[in-house]
Amino acid sequence: MVKTERIRYIFKTFWDTFGGYKRQILLMSGLGFMGSITEGIGIGSMIPLLSLAGGSSAAGTDVLSQAIQKAFLFLHLPFTIKFILIGIFLMFLLRTVFIFLSNYVTALIVNDFQLNMRKRLFALTLGSRWEYLAKQKMGHLEQSLTTIVDTGPHIFKQMSSLLMLSFALLVYTVLAMNVSVIATLGSLGLVVVSFLILKPLFYRTRAASKETEVWYRDIAHHINQTMIGIKSIKAGAAENAFLTKADQLFTKYKKLDLRLTIINAFIGALSKPLSILFILLLFVFFYKIQGFEYPSFIVIVYAIYRIFNYSEGIQHEVNKLNTTVPYLNSLQDFESDVRKQQEADKGQGQFKFNRAIEFKNVFFNYEGGREVLNGLGFQISKGETIGLIGPSGAGKTTIVDLLLRLYQPKTGEILVDGIDVSLISMREWRKQIGYVPQDPFLLNDSIANNIKFYNPAITDVKMREAATLAQSIDFIESQPQGFETVVGDRGVLLSGGQRQRIVLAKILAQSPKILILDEATNALDAESEQAIKQTIKQLHGKMTIIIIAHRPSTVVDVGRILVLNQGRIVEEGKPATILSDKTSYFYKMYQAGIYGLN
Numbered sequence: 365m366v367k368t369e370r371i372r373y374i375f376k377t378f379w380d381t382f383g384g385y386k387r388q389i390l391l392m393s394g395l396g397f398m399g400s401i402t403e404g405i406g407i408g409s410m411i412p413l414l415s416l417a418g419g420s421s422a423a424g425t426d427v428l429s430q431a432i433q434k435a436f437l438f439l440h441l442p443f444t445i446k447f448i449l450i451g452i453f454l455m456f457l458l459r460t461v462f463i464f465l466s467n468y469v470t471a472l473i474v475n476d477f478q479l480n481m482r483k484r485l486f487a488l489t490l491g492s493r494w495e496y497l498a499k500q501k502m503g504h505l506e507q508s509l510t511t512i513v514d515t516g517p518h519i520f521k522q523m524s525s526l527l528m529l530s531f532a533l534l535v536y537t538v539l540a541m542n543v544s545v546i547a548t549l550g551s552l553g554l555v556v557v558s559f560l561i562l563k564p565l566f567y568r569t570r571a572a573s574k575e576t577e578v579w580y581r582d583i584a585h586h587i588n589q590t591m592i593g594i595k596s597i598k599a600g601a602a603e604n605a606f607l608t609k610a611d612q613l614f615t616k617y618k619k620l621d622l623r624l625t626i627i628n629a630f631i632g633a634l635s636k637p638l639s640i641l642f643i644l645l646l647f648v649f650f651y652k653i654q655g656f657e658y659p660s661f662i663v664i665v666y667a668i669y670r671i672f673n674y675s676e677g678i679q680h681e682v683n684k685l686n687t688t689v690p691y692l693n694s695l696q697d698f699e700s701d702v703r704k705q706q707e708a709d710k711g712q713g714q715f716k717f718n719r720a721i722e723f724k725n726v727f728f729n730y731e732g733g734r735e736v737l738n739g740l741g742f743q744i745s746k747g748e749t750i751g752l753i754g755p756s757g758a759g760k761t762t763i764v765d766l767l768l769r770l771y772q773p774k775t776g777e778i779l780v781d782g783i784d785v786s787l788i789s790m791r792e793w794r795k796q797i798g799y800v801p802q803d804p805f806l807l808n809d810s811i812a813n814n815i816k817f818y819n820p821a822i823t824d825v826k827m828r829e830a831a832t833l834a835q836s837i838d839f840i841e842s843q844p845q846g847f848e849t850v851v852g853d854r855g856v857l858l859s860g861g862q863r864q865r866i867v868l869a870k871i872l873a874q875s876p877k878i879l880i881l882d883e884a885t886n887a888l889d890a891e892s893e894q895a896i897k898q899t900i901k902q903l904h905g906k907m908t909i910i911i912i913a914h915r916p917s918t919v920v921d922v923g924r925i926l927v928l929n930q931g932r933i934v935e936e937g938k939p940a941t942i943l944s945d946k947t948s949y950f951y952k953m954y955q956a957g958i959y960g961l962n
């Protein structure tokens with residue numbers, strides 16, 4: 365019972381996945397079927413061939429031999445050894461062509477499917493909400509798009525070989541029946557019995573593969589984490605912990621893999637002696653009971669040997685299907701997950717920003733977390749330079765994430781010129797905001813390509829301008845390769861400050877309408893910070909600028925300061941004005957900064 369459900373499930377999975385290829389599947393099956401038929405005729409022709417060779421003047425008495433003789437008559441061909449030999453050769457030649465074409469169609473379908481699946485999953489992943497992406501494990505996506513996408517669709521190849529094997533089995537069964545019905549039924553019975561004996565092993569294979577698939581992804585994740593954290597790992601001499609964890613993962617994987625291999629080998633090994641035993645019994649049966657006709661005997665022994673072979677092949681394929689299905693399922697689950705997480709963009713409107721951005725009574729909490737923003741309200745006029753400060757964890761970056769529409773407010777609105785930002789096209793919106801994050805990202809590529817990250821069409825003049833504005837031109841030009849210097853993975857070959865200034869340059873090269881610097885100067889020395897402040901001064905009025913900072917010195921000469929605490933703005937005003945209030949948060953931070961406490 366369970367088994368039929370399982371088989372139905374495999375077929376359903378197959379059909380859900382490949383149902384779109386009906387015509388090709390039909391073609392592949394047709395070709396495979398023709399391949400088997402021609403092979404059957406070729407082998408069947410051995411009986412008349414051997415009969416004639418044995419000195420008999422006619423073909424065998426069996427139906428097939430008679431039919432072949434009639435076919436020769438019909439085609440006006442002499443029924444001689446020479447022509448039968450030619451016929452057999454032609455049949456096998458045809459068979460080869462049919463089977464090749466059938467495999468070719470199969471390969472086309474599988475590769476087409478893999479390509480589309482890869483493209484689809486990659487696009488869907490990029491299109492999903494940040495909230496979902498932020499929780500994904502590193503390495504899992506890589507694994508899905510590389511190995512799993514390679515393995516999963518093999519279900520098609522296996523299904524196709526299953527079909528071919530079934531055709532072949534059918535043809536050899538007919539061939540064997542043609543000689544002796546009893547012997548054929550006997551061998552088919554034995555096939556069923558061996559299938560039943562091996563059934564528990566199939567279940568084991570499936571369970572082990574399921575586990576292997578999960579383990580595979582965990583290994584990818586661990587390797588990925590290790591590589592990302594490699595500097596911290598080495599710096600803290602923490603290699604052992606990572607090695608131990610890797611050891612555990614690798615060892616467990618090895619055990620699972622070994623178990624799979626052994627089960628498969630066992631299944632293969634068990635069926636060989638059974639088939640030899642049966643052929644020996646067959647010999648006794650023909651010798652003692654059926655009356656011995658040499659040509660028929662040879663053909664039926666061969667046919668039954670093939671029946672065993674093909675049944676074994678079928679078992680093997682079913683077993684392989686069991687190992688593949690979890691991979692395909694994992695892809696399907698991934699796809700359906702990621703489809704549910706697509707970033708909804710109802711906005712059609714053009715980006716227009718002429719007056720002000722406003723956060724109006726915004727409440728926000730991360731899933732399952734406490735309230736981060738608590739009725740937050742503030743306005744930023746076009747062209748203003750704002751300093752946003754507040755204790756760590758106050759929600760400063762969260763405000764930026766909401767502004768970038770990576771998250772939506774739970775209640776309240778974010779308005780631009782009085783219009784809800786969600787009505788503006790998301791791509792348009794994001795393109796106008798230049799964001800230098802707390803943990804800047806660089807490609808392992810040249811400085812030039814990093815500055816042109818958002819738009820490869822940026823001219824070299826514009827690139828140099830941006831680099832100059834970001835106060836990075838001097839150090840770039842002092843590099844041996846200048847703008848062609850490669851920065852290493854995530855920019856590891858540069859200093860923290862250099863990295864930040866290149867990120868700033870890549871943002872400025874975009875000429876955004878709104879510029880957000882999230883702790884962008886925290887890795888800079890006082891002199892570079894001063895230089896960046898100079899940049900900001902130059903940009904003043906040309907862009908709307910939000911500077912998030914811990915160090916009050918960074919924001920002391922902005923137009924207006926917003927102090928965030930407990931999810932609300934608790935202080936607001938010109939820096940000098942807030943500083944004159946000695947009880948203010950800003951004043952205390954400023955004092956601490958001056959006395960080197962910050």
Ligand SMILES: Nc1ncnc2c1ncn2[C@@H]1O[C@H](COP(=O)(O)OP(=O)(O)OP(=O)(O)O)[C@@H](O)[C@H]1O
Nearest residue numbers: 498730731733736755756757758759760761762763
């Ligand atoms: N993706 C997230 N999922 C769940 N909670 C988060 C997430 N990001 C931030 N938080 C939580 O939200 C709160 C505000 O975080 P946020 O990053 O906005 O603080 P911040 O003011 O930028 O702090 P800092 O000055 O240290 O950068 C923190 O308590 C943080 O733990």
Ligand SMILES: [Mg+2]
Nearest residue numbers: 760761762802
């Ligand atoms: Mg932050």
